[in-house]
Amino acid sequence: MDANMTTEDVAHRLAAIHAARHDDEVAHGLADALYRDVLAAIAAGAADAPILASAALRTETIDFDRWCA
Known part of the structure; x- marks a missing residue:
């Protein structure tokens, strides 16, 4: 992913x-892939980094079980 990721992409x-x-x-x-891609876009200089991060965090409102090892 590059810095051109948009909030529409996240949506x-x-x-x-x-x-x-x-x-x-x-x-x-x-969800994990989305987080990685948003972080990569932010690292690449996305101008709207706070908005992308906030949008990606909306995954927390989606009800599914999350497992961690």
Whole structure:
């Protein structure tokens, strides 16, 4: 991902996570990938970094089980 990531990109990915919420493993994987991509965009100099980060954190409002090892 590059610094050109938009809040619309994040919104589309949040919708995909929401659609996968009944498959915890898939939803969790999609959320992790979104976090990585948003962090990469911020590291690459995304101008709207705070907005991207806030948008990505909306994954926490999607109900699915999260597992940590």
